[in-house]
Amino acid sequence: xxxxxQVFQGTAFSSKSPKEIHILKDYLFxxxxxxxxxxxxxxxxxxYQPLLxxxxxxxxxxxxxxxxxxxxxxxxxxxxxxxxxxxxxALDIPLYDWxxxxxxxxxxxxxxxxxxxxxxxxxxxxxxxxxxxxxLYFATVHKEASLLLAEICAGKxxxxxxxxxxxxxxxxxxxxxxxxxxxxxxxDTEDFIVxxxxxxxxxKQGVYxxxxxxxxxxxxxxxxxxxxxxxAKYDAYVQSHCSESDWAHGYVQDRxxxxxxxxxxxxxxxxxxxxxxxxxxxxxxxxxxxxxxGTAIAHCPISNAYFANSVIPIAHLHSKNVEIGxxxxxxxxxxxxxxxxxxxxxxxxxxxxxxxNTSLPASERGVPGSRITxxxxxxxxxxxxxxxxxxPIGRIDENYAWDVQVIDTKLPSAKxxxxxxxxxxxxxxxxxxxxxxxxxxREVWVQGEKVHSR
Numbered sequence: 001x002x003x004x005x006q007v008f009q010g011t012a013f014s015s016k017s018p019k020e021i022h023i024l025k026d027y028l029f030x031x032x033x034x035x036x037x038x039x040x041x042x043x044x045x046x047x048y049q050p051l052l053x054x055x056x057x058x059x060x061x062x063x064x065x066x067x068x069x070x071x072x073x074x075x076x077x078x079x080x081x082x083x084x085x086x087x088x089x090a091l092d093i094p095l096y097d098w099x100x101x102x103x104x105x106x107x108x109x110x111x112x113x114x115x116x117x118x119x120x121x122x123x124x125x126x127x128x129x130x131x132x133x134x135x136l137y138f139a140t141v142h143k144e145a146s147l148l149l150a151e152i153c154a155g156k157x158x159x160x161x162x163x164x165x166x167x168x169x170x171x172x173x174x175x176x177x178x179x180x181x182x183x184x185x186x187x188d189t190e191d192f193i194v195x196x197x198x199x200x201x202x203x204k205q206g207v208y209x210x211x212x213x214x215x216x217x218x219x220x221x222x223x224x225x226x227x228x229x230x231x232a233k234y235d236a237y238v239q240s241h242c243s244e245s246d247w248a249h250g251y252v253q254d255r256x257x258x259x260x261x262x263x264x265x266x267x268x269x270x271x272x273x274x275x276x277x278x279x280x281x282x283x284x285x286x287x288x289x290x291x292x293x294g295t296a297i298a299h300c301p302i303s304n305a306y307f308a309n310s311v312i313p314i315a316h317l318h319s320k321n322v323e324i325g326x327x328x329x330x331x332x333x334x335x336x337x338x339x340x341x342x343x344x345x346x347x348x349x350x351x352x353x354x355x356x357n358t359s360l361p362a363s364e365r366g367v368p369g370s371r372i373t374x375x376x377x378x379x380x381x382x383x384x385x386x387x388x389x390x391x392p393i394g395r396i397d398e399n400y401a402w403d404v405q406v407i408d409t410k411l412p413s414a415k416x417x418x419x420x421x422x423x424x425x426x427x428x429x430x431x432x433x434x435x436x437x438x439x440x441x442r443e444v445w446v447q448g449e450k451v452h453s454r
Contacts, residue, residue, distance in 0.1 A: 004030040004038060005448060007055040010064030012404075013071055013429045014396040015383040018318060018376050023425045024396065028052065029070075031402045035204060035448030040398055067410030067418070069432065072394055073133025073403035073446060074338040075385025077298035078239075078277040078327025081137045081149055081162075082107045082116070084123035087331040095245055095307045098332075100174065107140045107165075108177035116145040120152045123330070127158065128452045130337045131405040131441050134159040134385065134393055136239060136275060136298070136327075138212055141165050141179050143188040150196045154203040157451035159403070161389070163212025163239055164192040168223045178218075186226040193234050205401070205447035206391075208237055215241035216252050216263060228268025237273045237389070239298075240264065243286070244278035246309045261286035261295075270295040275388055277327060280304060280312040287320045296323035296388030299380060301344040303329035311352040314345065314380075315370050325385035326377070339436055342377040374433045406443040407432055414439055 008029040016022040028051055030039040041048050055061040064070070083103060090102045110116045127135055135153075139146035139162055146164035153160025167173045168185040179185035189211065196209035211231045213219045219227075231238045243249040243260040256263040261282060264270050272294030279297045282290070290297065299314060318324060326341050327333075333341065349372040355365025386394025393401050409416040409432065416431050432440075444452035 002030070002038065004055075004060070005033045006031040006060045006062065007051070008062045008064075008070070009052070011069050011425065012396045013069060013432075015375075015379040015394075018379045018384070019373065021375055021378065021426070021429060023429070025425065029396070029402070031448045033448075035402055035446075036392075037396070037398050037400050037402050040396075064406065065408070067408060068442065069407045069409070069428070070396060071131070071405045071407055071432070072382040072396055073405055073444065074131050074381045075134040075325055075389065075394055076127065076132045076328050076338055077136045077275050077296070077325040077385055077388055078300055078329045079123070079127070079135050079137050080330055080332075081120055081123050082110050082140050083331035084126070084336070085119050087336070088334045089331075091306050091332075091334060096247065098307070104174050104177045110140040110142050110145040113145060113148060116142075116148055117152070120145075120149045123336070124152050124156050124158050124160070125452075126336050128156065128444050129438050129441065130339070131444060132158075132336075132338060133403040133405075133444060133446045133451075134161070134389070134391075136161045136210065136237075136389070138163055138165055138214070138239065141167055141177065141185075143192050146192055147195050147199075150199055150207045150209070154199055154207050157205060157446050157449050159205045159207070159393070159446060161208040161210050161237055162196065163210035164189055166213045166223055166227060167218040169218055169220050172217050182220055182223045182226070185223050186230065189227065190230055193230065193236055197234070204449065209234070210237040210239050211269075212238075213240045213269070215244075215248060216255070216260060217248065221267075224264075224267040224269065231271065231273075232268055235273070237275070238269050238271060239275050239277070240269065242276035242279045243281035244308055245280070249281040259283065259286050261289050265289060265293065272390055275325070277329065278304065278308055278312070280308045280310045282317070284320070287317055287322050290323075291321045294323065294390075296325060298327035298388070299324055299345060300327040300329035300333055301341055301348045302335055303327075303333035305344065305348065307332050311348045313352065313367065313370055314349060314372055318376075323384065323388045324380055325388040326380040337438070338381045339433070342374070342381050342433060345377040345380060346372060346374055374430055378433055402445055402448045404445050405441050407436060407440050408442045409440070411440055416440070
């Protein structure tokens, strides 16, 4: 008979497919010492009662209270960790001004490790408290501070994928905030990759180095080529921004006479472990290239409303088999919560479908077939994120990591409006998606370890 490190009992919600959730009512979840779900047992299963009898009352048995539910931990595919210090400010100015007036001066301060530690400690704790168990982070150009962020993720139990940002183009970046030169940018990136891979050996949930050209406008051709080579050499993750706004998309067309996606691909930066943020202006050829290379999109709906000049056609891109997950884009997106981004993803898709310009007739106003449901947005934040990173995360399923949030719908100070004891569980799920705030998230587990509790 198997011995499990922990056994949990309760009702869980997990994505079966992009449009459909799996409701696991009163199941048993058996977790191995490595933090992976070894076995899931339904109440109808003949082994259910013997297993319950064996573990009930033991220290490693956890039963959810009435009104509590398991959700997979969320996967945030796009976070600028240093920008947490400016979240909620300056969102009303154009992207170019926002970067130069606020963001670059802030990021330049991360040469000071005491300053970096204060911000990075707080952003990792905040994301965990919001149910984000895995995060794909842009750090800054500073090698030491970027490594510090990976160490903080390792220490706090979050699965962190961290990139030392490359900005080596002397023309395009401010003198006070950039890599010293191209060679230094590449050497620092390689040192960083090696150091994080070493750190990962002693980290249960995994930390990963990420090759991170900020975006094409901030990098020379030589740096982009060198970064593509490093990604191949170390089989590393890659992240950047791609075709985010009119300005960024137009800049790359002027420089290379091709779209972002094809320019990045020429440098070896589109691969199965690549995640590109935004991608609002992808055309069908770009989307096919993403599908073919396994490159994923980090959809950042709140940030896009401020800076992307457009709504990305998520339903269309999904139909072309592009992998898509969800990102908060702190601080172009003000909220550290993927719940808020799940809601905005649905709202934006509805606005794209219906259109927003009332001077046009209804039939010409929107883009038909653009809406996504709350179930699809949940999929993006969980299973879609796991697929984007090619990791066994984002689902409550056998052989997946036990990365979960425990949601309490009966919190005395903030009860969800569930008045019928036998309320349809799909309706309960939708209420959770639309109404949960951080105080409803009572516990967060990553790789079988409790990393947050209220």
